[in-house]
Amino acid sequence: MQGNCAHTAEPASPYEAFAFLYSRTMAEDFCRQALPVYQRLALRAAPLGSPLLDVCCGSGQWARELTRLGYRVTGLDASPAMIRLARQTAPSARFLVADARNFHFVNSFSGVISAFNSLAHAGSAEQLLLIFRNIRRALARGAAFVFDLSMEEAYLSRWRGRFSSHIGEFVFTLEPTYDCVSRTARNQICIANRNGDSGSDTAFTISQHCYSEDEVRDALRVADFHEIESFDAEDNFAIADERGRRFFRCR
Secondary structure (H helix, E strand, O other), rough: OOOOOOOOOOOOHHHHHHHHHHHHHHHHHHHHHHHHHHHHHHOOOOOOOEEEEEEEOOOOOHHHHHHHHOOOOEEEEOOOHHHHHHHOOOOOEEEOOOOOOOOOOOOOOEEEEEEEHHHHHHOHHHHHHHHHHHHHHHHEEEEEEEEEOOOHHHHHOOOOOOOOEEOOOOEEEEEEEEEEEOOOOEEEEEEOOOOHHHHHEEEEEEEEEOOOHHHHHHHHHHHOOOOOEHHHHHHHHOOOOOEEEEEEEEE
């Protein structure tokens, strides 16, 4: 590897640096695997052409697929870099730079999704409840909210080791760790230039909080959701190597 992130300062917002890597790798992979699950859980009750909200939309892969299916999609994400990529990925969708803890729609959507463990980036149960309340207000009566979250089983089994790969001239290295006392997961990420341009190297950490299923269900009930169901990705939907990721559906 030509580049070296050992002495590179962390960017002001790690999500700005993460956007490029996320868009080109993990976002595409998970969207391909889990889209049939979201179609089954979220879209059956949403007529074609109806408005859907994608909370923490990332780089737009879900919005792209939902617009291809015939829905009118609004995506929101707090990261301007993610939204810039999303507008390129899904030009037919509408995107907003907005924090999931602080947005306001009223009875506007026939369904809401939040995919790929995005809500784990809420750092506390209080923040998660804020997000749920905002989503509850945004939903039309009887509409479904579907999302997935990694339970502790998933963090304990998969958040370890060191992984490296490359995209074009960039090498990226991921080192995931999980602290079961604080229930905090951290992904230390280095992106380095293989051509020796150290000025483009960057290192940063993305953190997540692990919620139990009981905590998620309690927060949903407090936010006035009903008919709460959960499903294991591997046991219920045969998504390989995803035991411990749970899909939630409520109304």
